[in-house]
Amino acid sequence: MKKFVSLALAGSLLVSLVGCGASSSAAPASAASGASSAASTSAEISLGVTAPLTGSLATYGESVQKGVTLAVDEINAAGGILDKQVKVTFEDDKGDSTEGANSFNKLVSEGVCAIIGSVTSGVTSGLATLTDENGMLLITPSGTADTLTEGHPSVFRACFNDSYQGSIAAEFAAKDLGAKKVAILYASSDPYSAGIAASFEAACKTYGLDVVAKESSSSMTDTDYSAQLTNIIAAGPDVIFAPYYYDTVGPYIVPQTRAAGYTGVLLGADGWDGTTDTMVDDKSLYNNTYFINHYAADNPSEEVQNFVTSFNAAYGSTPNAIAAMSYDAVYMIKTAIEKAGTDTTADIVTAMTGMEFSGVTGSFKLNDLNTPEKPAVVMEYVDGNLVFKASVGGNG
Amino acid sequence: MMKLKKDSQKGTLLNFVGIAVLFAALLVFQQSSFASPYMRGILIQCCYVIIMVTSLNIPNGFMGQFSLGHVGFMAVGAYTSALVTKALVQVGVPYTGLPGYAMFLVAVLVGALMAGLFGLMVSVPALRLRGDYLAIITLGFGEIIRVIIQNIPIAGGKGLAEGQAGQPLIGIKNFSNMYVIVGLTIACVALMYAFVRSKYGRAIKAIRDDEIASEAAGINTTYYKVLAFTVSAFFAGVAGAIFAHRGLGTLQTSDFTFVKSTEYVLMVVLGGMGSLTGSIISAVVLSILPEVLRAFAQYRMLIYAFLLVLMMLFRPIGLCGTWEFSLLDTLRGIRGHKPKKPQAPAGVKREEVSEDV
Numbered sequence: 001m002k003k004f005v006s007l008a009l010a011g012s013l014l015v016s017l018v019g020c021g022a023s024s025s026a027a028p029a030s031a032a033s034g035a036s037s038a039a040s041t042s043a044e045i046s047l048g049v050t051a052p053l054t055g056s057l058a059t060y061g062e063s064v065q066k067g068v069t070l071a072v073d074e075i076n077a078a079g080g081i082l083d084k085q086v087k088v089t090f091e092d093d094k095g096d097s098t099e100g101a102n103s104f105n106k107l108v109s110e111g112v113c114a115i116i117g118s119v120t121s122g123v124t125s126g127l128a129t130l131t132d133e134n135g136m137l138l139i140t141p142s143g144t145a146d147t148l149t150e151g152h153p154s155v156f157r158a159c160f161n162d163s164y165q166g167s168i169a170a171e172f173a174a175k176d177l178g179a180k181k182v183a184i185l186y187a188s189s190d191p192y193s194a195g196i197a198a199s200f201e202a203a204c205k206t207y208g209l210d211v212v213a214k215e216s217s218s219s220m221t222d223t224d225y226s227a228q229l230t231n232i233i234a235a236g237p238d239v240i241f242a243p244y245y246y247d248t249v250g251p252y253i254v255p256q257t258r259a260a261g262y263t264g265v266l267l268g269a270d271g272w273d274g275t276t277d278t279m280v281d282d283k284s285l286y287n288n289t290y291f292i293n294h295y296a297a298d299n300p301s302e303e304v305q306n307f308v309t310s311f312n313a314a315y316g317s318t319p320n321a322i323a324a325m326s327y328d329a330v331y332m333i334k335t336a337i338e339k340a341g342t343d344t345t346a347d348i349v350t351a352m353t354g355m356e357f358s359g360v361t362g363s364f365k366l367n368d369l370n371t372p373e374k375p376a377v378v379m380e381y382v383d384g385n386l387v388f389k390a391s392v393g394g395n396g
Numbered sequence: 397m398m399k400l401k402k403d404s405q406k407g408t409l410l411n412f413v414g415i416a417v418l419f420a421a422l423l424v425f426q427q428s429s430f431a432s433p434y435m436r437g438i439l440i441q442c443c444y445v446i447i448m449v450t451s452l453n454i455p456n457g458f459m460g461q462f463s464l465g466h467v468g469f470m471a472v473g474a475y476t477s478a479l480v481t482k483a484l485v486q487v488g489v490p491y492t493g494l495p496g497y498a499m500f501l502v503a504v505l506v507g508a509l510m511a512g513l514f515g516l517m518v519s520v521p522a523l524r525l526r527g528d529y530l531a532i533i534t535l536g537f538g539e540i541i542r543v544i545i546q547n548i549p550i551a552g553g554k555g556l557a558e559g560q561a562g563q564p565l566i567g568i569k570n571f572s573n574m575y576v577i578v579g580l581t582i583a584c585v586a587l588m589y590a591f592v593r594s595k596y597g598r599a600i601k602a603i604r605d606d607e608i609a610s611e612a613a614g615i616n617t618t619y620y621k622v623l624a625f626t627v628s629a630f631f632a633g634v635a636g637a638i639f640a641h642r643g644l645g646t647l648q649t650s651d652f653t654f655v656k657s658t659e660y661v662l663m664v665v666l667g668g669m670g671s672l673t674g675s676i677i678s679a680v681v682l683s684i685l686p687e688v689l690r691a692f693a694q695y696r697m698l699i700y701a702f703l704l705v706l707m708m709l710f711r712p713i714g715l716c717g718t719w720e721f722s723l724l725d726t727l728r729g730i731r732g733h734k735p736k737k738p739q740a741p742a743g744v745k746r747e748e749v750s751e752d753v
Binding site: 096102103105109127130133190195 | 433438546561564643646
């Protein structure tokens with residue numbers, strides 16, 4: 001019996017490998033034809049998406065998938081782009097750079113004309129290098145690291161970058177909150193956290209803010225911040241800036257800061273989006289906390305409200321920033337294709353460079369680093385509810 | 397005696413023919429329409445995973461000392477070699493064509509030596525312990541190496557003088573030449589094969605089977621343990637160097653978490669503890685499997701895990717046990733001679749393995 005099962009298993013493995021050979025031998029053939037003729041004449045416009053659909057960042061991947069699917073469905077219902085229907089292929093990268101490269105290469109060999117992805121700066125930085133070889137258009141909905149678009153002319157993004165975000169945070173602290181002394185708590189090992197903390201600190205000088213304490217944790221997933229908070233609170237800041245992700249902000253950083261006796265302002269960055277789901281029971285702890293974000297779901301503008309309504313109708317939930325930016329990324333590609341009048345990758349890249357665009361995450365022009373220059377929104381938590389507080393920056 | 401010598405000569409010759417055939421196949425592959433960047437990427441992935449898994453098999457399989465921090469050494473190799481090529485490019489050494497390959501090989505060697513040095517440093521204190529304790533120590537060391545790298549300014553951002561701690565290292569040159577990488581992989585596997593078959597390898601296996609008995613027989617167990625660990629770390633460094641230059645141009649410490657270490661351990665166990673052949677097969681299969689399963693979208697990792705569970709249930713000694721592929725024996729088998737098969741009674745081995753783990 002056992003022998004039989006192990007034989008059967010070995011057999012199934014073999015079959016799956018052979019299956020791989022067969023399916024992938026078909027793929028390059030279609031890719032070859034796709035590259036030469038189909039790209040400009042086929043009846044469909046095919047887009048690729050690489051996102052962490054499984055793994056620890058699957059929430060983000062799911063948001064991307066929902067945002068992109070909604071946009072593509074809308075476009076197709078309205079007649080497509082240049083009278084062609086849009087076809088979208090999703091590939092999973094697990095938030096891993098090697099898997100990301102594999103899915104990117106797979107999408108390229110399938111002949112897509114543009115790729116949306118990936119969610120994190122880490123994976124996207126590898127993909128950015130790959131675009132140098134084949135000129136593929138890559139648009140990341142949420143990769144905020146400054147270096148992603150430097151020296152990679154066909155990499156774009158639908159979000160602002162880290163240095164902008166840091167300076168917005170400083171501007172908000174100085175002008176809107178009237179702070180004088182600020183403290184920074186960040187994760188030294190994390191590109192996102194360390195990057196924003198550095199740009200915030202630099203911007204503090206510009207806005208005349210005094211950085212009285214700067215403490216770091218070794219990772220983004222630490223659960224105990226009491227030692228750092230003791231030092232920070234002893235320095236007496238008006239504002240504590242803590243660029244972390246929602247999974248530590250909700251359960252650890254905010255409650256521990258309050259428990260240490262600090263009642264002042266806590267300020268965060270776009271990683272805080274989603275904290276509503278990770279809050280502890282006492283929601284009043286989260287009063288007087290703010291974070292910089294890309295869009296506000298309760299923004300009264302018609303465009304945003306239409307998006308929120310149709311998203312809610314499709315999935316029964318309020319879209320987060322990543323879903324909104326993925327949605328915008330699809331429309332950015334649509335705008336560029338319409339501007340170019342063709343769906344050849346190189347022409348779309350040319351059309352998108354310096355393009356002006358208006359979407360649910362704001363109206364903007366892409367600057368010379370292919371990054372939107374748009375106002376950021378500041379969100380506030382009031383008894384556990386997310387409230388739009390202010391719109392900051394936008395002209396530079 | 398004479399027969400044995402003749403056999404080994406014949407075997408060597410055959411193996412060279414085998415390698416030549418492999419390269420011919422590679423040449424054909426490169427020319428065919430099959431060679432998309434996607435397929436090339438997977439092939440390169442297979443290469444560095446093979447080196448990682450076979451090198452990890454030396455301490456885990458052949459020596460029976462469980463190491464869980466192997467990617468730490470891979471990280472050392474990767475970052476060192478990346479910084480070496482970066483520095484060389486910065487001082488104006490040409491990086492295209494033949495000088496490029498030379499530069500890459502130098503970087504691989506430096507990275508591997510550095511990783512070996514770390515292996516030596518880690519193994520001297522760590523190998524005083526065994527079993528679970530050693531596993532914990534190596535895991536800890538792997539994490540320490542990772543955290544240290546995260547906090548070195550020259551190993552982040554644009555690297556070297558323009559570096560920034562905590563950022564991914566970007567702008568690493570692409571040296572992913574198929575022939576060079578496949579050649580390196582073959583060389584590494586051949587060297588490791590020679591190592592485990594040598595006097596040193598036999599001593600290491602003796603330590604696995606019974607440490608006290610081998611010490612009583614005059615084997616300097618500490619020396620051999622440290623040696624095996626260092627050799628293993630050296631080759632992990634080679635794998636790291638290939639990983640760094642595989643064409644993505646970026647390295648981040650999240651590529652070297654202990655979860656990755658666990659993946660490599662899994663491949664060792666699945667292939668067979670103490671079989672380089674098994675390691676190679678499982679490295680290739682488990683690198684390709686997630687790609688094959690892409691058709692199942694979000695269920696693919698579920699299926700992947702399920703296949704692993706089934707494998708371990710029905711073949712706990714791993715795919716190959718301790719069996720090694722030999723071209724000579726296989727050919728003889730085809731021609732009707734009975735190959736000299738190492739007896740591997742499944743029942744006995746199974747118990748041994750479960751004890752080790």
